[in-house]
Amino acid sequence: MTPEEATLNSWKDDSAIASLPPITELRERSARFTREIRRRNFLEYVGGGLAILVIAVVAWLVPIDSLRIGAALLAGGVGIALWQLRSRGTPLSPPLNSGQLPILDYQRQELVRQKDVLRSSTIWYLLPLIPGLFVLLGMPFIDPNWPKGDDTLLDQLVRPAFVIVVLVAVYRFNKKAARKLQSEIDEIDALRYS
Amino acid sequence: MAQDKNRLKPTSLSQDDAYHLAAKEYGGAIERLARGYEADQSQVQDLVQDIHTALWRSFEYFEGQCSVRSWVYRIGHNVAVSHIKASRRAKPGVLVGLETITELPSIDDQSKATEESQLRSRLLATIHRLKPADRQVMLLYLEELTAEEIGDVTGLSAGAVSTRIHRVKVLLAEAFTKEGDK
Numbered sequence: 134m135t136p137e138e139a140t141l142n143s144w145k146d147d148s149a150i151a152s153l154p155p156i157t158e159l160r161e162r163s164a165r166f167t168r169e170i171r172r173r174n175f176l177e178y179v180g181g182g183l184a185i186l187v188i189a190v191v192a193w194l195v196p197i198d199s200l201r202i203g204a205a206l207l208a209g210g211v212g213i214a215l216w217q218l219r220s221r222g223t224p225l226s227p228p229l230n231s232g233q234l235p236i237l238d239y240q241r242q243e244l245v246r247q248k249d250v251l252r253s254s255t256i257w258y259l260l261p262l263i264p265g266l267f268v269l270l271g272m273p274f275i276d277p278n279w280p281k282g283d284d285t286l287l288d289q290l291v292r293p294a295f296v297i298v299v300l301v302a303v304y305r306f307n308k309k310a311a312r313k314l315q316s317e318i319d320e321i322d323a324l325r326y327s
Numbered sequence: 328m329a330q331d332k333n334r335l336k337p338t339s340l341s342q343d344d345a346y347h348l349a350a351k352e353y354g355g356a357i358e359r360l361a362r363g364y365e366a367d368q369s370q371v372q373d374l375v376q377d378i379h380t381a382l383w384r385s386f387e388y389f390e391g392q393c394s395v396r397s398w399v400y401r402i403g404h405n406v407a408v409s410h411i412k413a414s415r416r417a418k419p420g421v422l423v424g425l426e427t428i429t430e431l432p433s434i435d436d437q438s439k440a441t442e443e444s445q446l447r448s449r450l451l452a453t454i455h456r457l458k459p460a461d462r463q464v465m466l467l468y469l470e471e472l473t474a475e476e477i478g479d480v481t482g483l484s485a486g487a488v489s490t491r492i493h494r495v496k497v498l499l500a501e502a503f504t505k506e507g508d509k
Contacts, residue, residue, distance in 0.1 A: 140499045143446045144359065144469040153350050154376055156343050159383040162376060228384035231405035232398040235482030236463060239405050324460050327487045 174219075181215040199268060199276040207265025217257035221250045241321045248314040251307045259300055266296055345386040350379060353399045356470050357382075360400075363454045363466045364407040370414070378406045393479065400472070400480045404463055411459075425461040425494040428453060429501070453498070464491040 134142075185208045192204030225231070225243050234242065270293040272279045340348070350357075361374040382402050389398060431449040450469070454462055460483060467477045468491075478488045 136500045137496060140446065140450070141469060141471060144450060145355070145471075153347075153354050154379050156346070156383065158376075159346075159380045162380045163384055166380070227381045227402060227406050227409065229388055231381070232385045232389065232402045233392050234401065235478075235480060236401060236404045236408065237460070237482030239401070240408060324483055324487055327484055 177218075178215070181211055184211050197272075197276070197278065197280075199272045199279065203265050203268030203272065205265075206268055207262065210261035210263070210265045213261040214258050217261075221253075221257065237321050237325055241318060241325075244314050244318050244321070248311050248318065251311040251314065254307045255304055259304060262300075266300075270296060342383070342386045345389060346383040349382065349386070349395050349399050353396070353403075357399070357403050359470070360403045360407060360466055362451060363462060364411050365414075366451075366455045367414075374407060374410050377410060378403045381406045396472075397476065397479050400467065400470075404466075404480070408459055422458045423456055424458050425465070425491055425498070428456065428498060431498065431501075460487075461491055464488060465495050468492055468495050 188204045188208045188211070192201045192208075195201075224246070225239065230242075231239050268275075273284065273289045357378050358371075358375055361371050361378065365371045365374050382399060385398070385402050389395075392398070393401075431446075431453050454465055457465060460481065463481050464477055464483070467480060472480065474485065474488045474492060477483070477492070478485055481488070483491075
């Protein structure tokens, strides 16, 4: 017997193979998986819905027109970001897609999808929030009716500066993650065409 | 005969029957594949169940796009790659390519093991260290898929497949030569 034959025999001669799972169990596991996805989606919508609700309540309670406009714009922005997250964020499904594509093609498609979502996040995730944030944070400077209270100029500058820092950090984090995914895609391409 | 089964287009079968046929034929291969990806024994059965669940669901969409054999291995490996990506996020470690492995590792606790199970353990220990593409080629080679079938399942170029198969063969021959020398 050649080393190759001996190895192949040894590999396949495995008495510890368990029996096949009953189809009822697979059905239940699949249903559990679907329920889990639905629960996650539901929580995502509830989170977004709550954010919009809080913004709407604040706008309702504070009778300042510019704040109401800013809140409406921000609520709309959150809505757009949520809708885009849902429509762009659906990953490939192993049962639906993975049998039809070779392993590397399947993995590549999924990486490309994730990279495109991250790379374009400035447009669909950050940009819709900008008009609302701009109006809300700029109100002390653009609305003469805005009650100044005890805020100093520094207080008024710190808030928008903080939001800008967060937005820039999100932007840079997404770009970095997209670059990492691109390098994984490049590795796959090197394997496919080597 | 096996080839005929692989060419079968079970479009006339129900999803359950098509799955049952494939699972009966490839149940052992799925289990070995899971062990090749998951070193933690408690996780192996979980992965096996995940693969069977994905396979059962996939037969809702199978219309003979490729051989049943390629279909089963593609689903098995894709589910396993996703599984391993998730567990590596929790427990990262270094994976290597076939070119850097020069021999199968020895297993310490061999006193009670048969020669065959020793070899299997050494094979698994090697497979667990490999990068995904090399791991897939080695597992598929051990399941006796041809180079063409391995290319069809993995998406690797013919050249990349043959280079890796050559390395696997050298590695195995080396292991036997050293055993013989002892």
